[in-house]
Amino acid sequence: MIFGVLGNPRKKDIPGVLQELKRSAGEIEIYYSEELKDLVPGGTGDQVLPLEEVVRRADVLFSLGGDGTFLKAARFSRGKPIVGINLGGLGFLNFFSPDQIPEVVNRLKRGEFYIEKRDALLALRSEKDEKFFALNDVSITITGSSRMIEIVVEADGELMSRYRADGIIVSTPTGSTAYNLAAGGPVVHPDVDAIIVTPICAHILSIRPVLLPSSTVVNITVRVKGEEKLMISADGQQQSMLVSGEKVSVRVDKGAVSMVKFEDTPGFFEILRKKLCWG
Structure with missing residues (x-):
C-alpha cells in the first residue's frame, strides 16, 4: 500500500x-x-x-x-x-x-x-471546450454588479423554468449541505440518486429548488445586459468567465469520488x- x-x-x-x-x-x-x-x-x-x-x-x-x-x-x-x-x-x-x-x-x-462512492458533477461550456468537475456544486453568478441575470433552465431538453435571479446552483446530494443549503435548497441524503437545481434569490417567489433524477442533463443559458460579467464556479475552486447567452450543460458523474469509511x-x-x- x-x-x-x-x-x-x-x-x-x-x-x-x-x-x-x-x-x-x-x-x-x-x-x-x-x-x-x-x-x-x-x-x-x-x-x-x-x-x-x-x-x-x-x-x-x-x-x-x-x-x-x-x-x-x-x-x-x-x-x-x-x-x-x-x-x-x-x-x-x-x-x-x-x-x-x-x-x-x-x-x-x-x-x-469500505469505500463509499459519491456522485460528482461534470459541466461543459458551449462556447469553449472547457470542463468543470465538482463534488459539491456548480454555480453561475454575476460578478462586480448587483444586477440580476436572466436564466433559462432545461431538463433533458425540456424547458423547466425561465426567471431572473442573482444566480443558480446545481448540486449533488453531497453538496446539498453547502452552497445549496445557504441558498435555501433542501438537505438531501447522499444515497439519493438526484441532482438539485437551486436559484439564488430568484425574482419570482414561486421559483423553488427542484430535485431531478440523477440521469438528467441540465442545460443552463444565462444572459446579462451591458458589460456585466458572468462566472461559472465548480466547488469554488475551478472558475471561468462566461459569455452572455452561453449555454452550460451539467450532468452527474456517477460514483466518481471514493471515500474511506x-x-x-x-x-x-x-x-x-x-x-x-x-x-
Whole structure:
C-alpha cells in the first residue's frame, strides 16, 4: 500500500499531523503534494511531487485540512480512495480527527474499511471546450454588479423554468449541505440518486429548488445586459468567465469520488445533528 498526502499548509496543526501520519505509517511509502514541501518530515526519503503524480502513484489519498482541501483531493483523485482528516471547521466531508490517525492507518493496513462512492458533477461550456468537475456544486453568478441575470433552465431538453435571479446552483446530494443549503435548497441524503437545481434569490417567489433524477442533463443559458460579467464556479475552486447567452450543460458523474469509511464511522444524520446543531 502507498499513501499520497495533500493538505492545507496554512493550518497550524498540520506539521504535527504530518509527523503523526509518518509515525503511524511505519514502512508504508508516502508521497507528498508540492504545497507541503516545507513541512514534510525530514530524513524519511519520501518524495514531494506534483499532485497529479502523487495521485498516480498512491493507493490511498490523505486529505489534511477542511472541506475545501477534500474537494481539491476529489477533483484530482481519479477515483482513488480518500481519507479526510479534519483540520477545518464544519468538516462535512472529513470523517476523521487528527487523534484518530493511528487507528485509521492500522485499519487500512488490516483492510478493515469500505469505500463509499459519491456522485460528482461534470459541466461543459458551449462556447469553449472547457470542463468543470465538482463534488459539491456548480454555480453561475454575476460578478462586480448587483444586477440580476436572466436564466433559462432545461431538463433533458425540456424547458423547466425561465426567471431572473442573482444566480443558480446545481448540486449533488453531497453538496446539498453547502452552497445549496445557504441558498435555501433542501438537505438531501447522499444515497439519493438526484441532482438539485437551486436559484439564488430568484425574482419570482414561486421559483423553488427542484430535485431531478440523477440521469438528467441540465442545460443552463444565462444572459446579462451591458458589460456585466458572468462566472461559472465548480466547488469554488475551478472558475471561468462566461459569455452572455452561453449555454452550460451539467450532468452527474456517477460514483466518481471514493471515500474511506469504517463500520463505526458516524452516519449522515449524526453528522448533521453535530454540525448543524439539530439536537
